[in-house]
Structures are given as structure tokens and as C-alpha cells.
Amino acid sequence: DTGVSQDPRHKITKRGQNVTFRCDPISEHNRLYWYRQTLGQGPEFLTYFQNEAQLEKSRLLSDRFSAERPKGSFSTLEIQRTEQGDSAMYLCASSPPGTGNGEKLFFGSGTQLSVL
């Protein structure tokens, strides 16, 4: 396994700009999750995919956020019109087929977003 890969590792942007993050899960993992983590807090669930289908979205995922997983492999998370409150670590995780939702997750190293 090469592990879950996230790109970029760090992103600094100005308020109002759009940003896009990419996540490559462990190959053959069919479930992919996005979490957001702010300083001193635990990860908060944003959304998850099973293959290319987006099955659950948190109410934290405002209209400015959109996630895709077009071919059931990598995923992108886009934030439009960024706000300072979007500054956080965005974590991607995946899990293999045969495991139910709420089972062990494999996390990437995250993308640290700073909105100035």
C-alpha cells in the first residue's frame, strides 16, 4: 500500500478565492471520506463516497463546498469564495470493501488551508 495521498500539503489563499484539494485513496478502497479539523479539536465529518456515489453530507458542508469522485478513484474537494473560518486541516481517509461504514479508516497527512 502506498497510503492515502493528499495534495497539496499546505495552501495559503486570500479570502474570496476558490481552492481545490485532491485525495488519492489506497487503491481498491471503495469508500472515501473527507473530514475537517481545526486546532485543538477532533476531526469533523464532512462527506463520504462509496465508489463514485456521494452517500452522506454533513450540514457543515455549506453550499460553498463541493466534493466529487468522478471515477470512483481519486476525489476533489473544492471550496468556493473562501472565508477565514475555512482555515483548517482537511483530512481524507479511505476504507476497503467488505467493511461497513464506521469501521477502521486509513488517513492521509491532510491539507492545511490558511485563508488570509
Next chain:
Amino acid sequence: SQQGEEDPQALSIQEGENATMNCSYKTSINNLQWYRQNSGRGLVHLILIRSNEREKHSGRLRVTLDTSKKSSSLLITASRAADTASYFCATGQAGTALIFGKGTTLSVSS
């Protein structure tokens, strides 16, 4: 929303000592998991205990689960400086993604 709540928020110990952190949660669960996070990095899965299990061991880790009290504890024996990290409990329920607590920050000094 965060289901689990870890206690204490921060813990400082010497190398060789044991570290115990606790997690309380609110609703029924299928399993409870513990993860470790080094500063600025992603989370690493440590151990999973199912709702019908009471205790589980993995190396220097011992996890207990008391579903009647809706609580779990993680014991790290013979701590090392490399154990310095944040530790999170996460609850797994049918049909929903893992929900994480706020974490315990462990500092092990040599």
C-alpha cells in the same frame, strides 16, 4: 457534531510511566476506535473494540469498553518519548461515518 469526549484534555508523564486516557460517548455504538495523531499529520488507527467486547490488547496498548457506562479507556504502558501525540477516540455506528472526540494531548518527557 462530536460524540466522544476524552479526558483528560492534556496529560504529561515521564518515560516509563503508564498513560491512561478516557473516552465517554452518548449513544449506542457498534465499535469504538482509538487513533493517534502526531503534530501536523494525519491520524493513525491504533485499535478497534467492538460493542460486545470488554477488553482488547495490542502491544503496549490496552483498551477497555463499558457499554453500560458508555465509556472506554486507553492505557499505554511503559510510555516512550515517541508516544507524544494527540489521541482521539471515535465511535462507529451503523450507517454513519466515524465520529471523533476532541482528543487528549499526551506529552512524554525523557
